[in-house]
Amino acid sequence: MKKPNAGQLALTLVSLILGLMLAAQFKNVQRVGGNVSRQRTQELIEQINKLEQDNAALQNQIKEYESIISSYENASEDETLINELTKTKSIAGLLPMEGPGVVVTVDNLYINTWDGEKQTFQNVHYDDLLRLINELNAAGAEAIAINNERIISTTEIRNAGDYIVINTNRHSVPFEIKAIGNPENLEAALKLLGGVVENLSQILDIKIKTESNITIPGYEGPINYKYAQPIQDKKS
Amino acid sequence: MKIKKEILVLTLIGVLAGFFIVRVLDVQNPQLGISSMLSPQSLDQYFEGRSLAKIEQYVNRAKELEERRDSLLEEIRALEEVIDQHEEKAAERIHKGEQIREELQQSRMMANLLDVEGPGIEIILDDRKRDSILDNDPGMLGYYIVHDSDLLEVINELRAAGAEAIAINGVRIIETSRISCGGPTINVGKEQRFVPPFVIHAIGDPEALASYFQREDSIYQTLMYWGLRFEIKKKDLIQIPRYIGDVEYKYAKPIGEGE
Numbered sequence: 001m002k003k004p005n006a007g008q009l010a011l012t013l014v015s016l017i018l019g020l021m022l023a024a025q026f027k028n029v030q031r032v033g034g035n036v037s038r039q040r041t042q043e044l045i046e047q048i049n050k051l052e053q054d055n056a057a058l059q060n061q062i063k064e065y066e067s068i069i070s071s072y073e074n075a076s077e078d079e080t081l082i083n084e085l086t087k088t089k090s091i092a093g094l095l096p097m098e099g100p101g102v103v104v105t106v107d108n109l110y111i112n113t114w115d116g117e118k119q120t121f122q123n124v125h126y127d128d129l130l131r132l133i134n135e136l137n138a139a140g141a142e143a144i145a146i147n148n149e150r151i152i153s154t155t156e157i158r159n160a161g162d163y164i165v166i167n168t169n170r171h172s173v174p175f176e177i178k179a180i181g182n183p184e185n186l187e188a189a190l191k192l193l194g195g196v197v198e199n200l201s202q203i204l205d206i207k208i209k210t211e212s213n214i215t216i217p218g219y220e221g222p223i224n225y226k227y228a229q230p231i232q233d234k235k236s
Numbered sequence: 237m238k239i240k241k242e243i244l245v246l247t248l249i250g251v252l253a254g255f256f257i258v259r260v261l262d263v264q265n266p267q268l269g270i271s272s273m274l275s276p277q278s279l280d281q282y283f284e285g286r287s288l289a290k291i292e293q294y295v296n297r298a299k300e301l302e303e304r305r306d307s308l309l310e311e312i313r314a315l316e317e318v319i320d321q322h323e324e325k326a327a328e329r330i331h332k333g334e335q336i337r338e339e340l341q342q343s344r345m346m347a348n349l350l351d352v353e354g355p356g357i358e359i360i361l362d363d364r365k366r367d368s369i370l371d372n373d374p375g376m377l378g379y380y381i382v383h384d385s386d387l388l389e390v391i392n393e394l395r396a397a398g399a400e401a402i403a404i405n406g407v408r409i410i411e412t413s414r415i416s417c418g419g420p421t422i423n424v425g426k427e428q429r430f431v432p433p434f435v436i437h438a439i440g441d442p443e444a445l446a447s448y449f450q451r452e453d454s455i456y457q458t459l460m461y462w463g464l465r466f467e468i469k470k471k472d473l474i475q476i477p478r479y480i481g482d483v484e485y486k487y488a489k490p491i492g493e494g495e
Contacts, residue, residue: 008246015247019254039431044294046429050407051301057481058308065315072322081326081333085340090490091483092346093411099487130392131385138414142488153348153411156396159453165396180488215491225345227354228400228439231475 089218093152097143098215099180102187104132107174107205122203124173126159132177133157135196139189141179143216147171150219167221183210348410348479352401354439356474357446359390362433362465369463379462382432384417387424389455390436391415397448399438401476405430408479433465442470 071080089095106128109121129146136144144151149166156165163170179186187210190197197206323340327333344350364370364380391409394402402409404424416423423429438445446468449456459466 008243011243012246012250015250016254019251020257021254022251023255023257041291041294042431044291044298046431047298048294048301049429051298051305054480055301055305055308058305058312060482061480062308062311062315065312065319069315069318069322072319072326077322077326078330081323081330081336081340084323085336085343086490088340088343088347088349090485090488091349092343094343094346095490097485097488098491099485099489101487126392127385127389130388134388134414134416137412138416141412142485144411151411152346153402153409153413154395154400155411156392158392158396182487216488219346223342223346225400227356227441228345228352228476229354230341230345231351231353 093143093150093219095218096215097180097218098213099142100183100212101141101178101180101210101214102136102183102190103209103211103214104177104179104190105174105205105207105209106132106177106200109203109205123162124164124175124204126157126164128200128204129157129164129175129177131196131200132190135189136177136179136181136186139181139185141181141186143180145178145216146175148176148217150217152219167219169221178214178216180214180216183212186210347483348401348408351475351478352439353473353475354400355442355470355472356399356437356439357442358469358471358474359436359438360433360465360467360469361386361390361436361459364463364465367463380464382422382434382459382464384415384422386455386459387415387422387434387436393448393454394436394438394440394445397440397445399440399445401439403437403476405435406477408477410479437474437476439474439476446470 068080068084071083086095090097106124108123110118111121113119133144133146133151146157146166149155149169149171152167155167158165160170163172164175165171187208189195190208192198197208200206323337327337330336345352361382363382370377370380387404391402391404404415407413407424409424413424422431422434448454449466449468451457456466456468
């Protein structure tokens, strides 16, 4: 065993290096797991934010329920019930509403051709309206109507031939969007540099007006829930 | 023959020794960054290693908040029962009381204030999986990922197809829900941010909901063209929670309910 062979020494060294490389490789493989953990962290943060907001909202809800109950117990039962109905109907979009806000008119952009005729540059498309509504919602709109069709949670805005269908009714240009909310906020959100209106203005004729009092009709379409049922309380 | 065996053992020991030197040094003095000398990427892996402890913290916090939410919901259900009894009593005395109660329940349904269930569809929407096309075409990346406008289109089509209740990742969609882009996340509702994949639930006629996306002008066709993940599953029973959030009107006032 007493023969320090040069070849064996070299081999040990090579093996050692091989081992180091192997370890490095091992780390690289582990790294895939590292990426997953980063995504997981982000998901968890979103989840925590959502839960914190939910809990705050639920606590407000509890306070509101408590005040309703005390109103039933200490004030008039009949009046409380009617108040409840009014409040719920206004959340559902069933009542006409009034307040300050903006009026946005959307029309086709007409251009004069060389022989003096007016021609449409481009028709208003449903998703132009969809985007404007989304922008108004982002800016805190409380009630919106397009051509007096109240937008509720089931309202669709779709093209059907030359028309745009809203709440299953056909509409065509010009479109008048009325939104109740903080007029300055609503206007600013629409007029944002590089925002929806600036983009759409290249192909459509859009005018924005703030107003101190707008009235918006309630939803008047049919109400029928054929598939969705309230989940019954799990009373044991 | 004997020599060969010796060499083999020596090689094995060498490899193992090298491997363990790195592991031991790495664990004992991570600041030494031994492994980062061997692979440049592993430096941020070291930071991620530290984030594992943070993840555990987050998981615990989320669990805590979930328990809190469950107890709040229980409290809410109990209060709702009390309110229900008051409503019943009030309705007995008022003229057309039962009719008012019915109207109230229907309005609550429309106002998204009730947890609902029924048949419908589940949609899973996700960015295109990494593949050679995506890697060779970084300039077109925008076409391969889910945008806020895509979600908006999907929701709009579901409404057009007659959806009675819709939720994205468990958040009930109401008329004032905005869907907007916040960098890699998409905001749904007030400030709730989500990363893909998006799970969309809709209650309605499963057949009508699913077939709407087969139309030529459906967003489904566009997204499938770019190879995004867009799975539609019909379901016999889907549950969608009520809208959780404050509905407060600062500007809009109902115009006098003409009795």
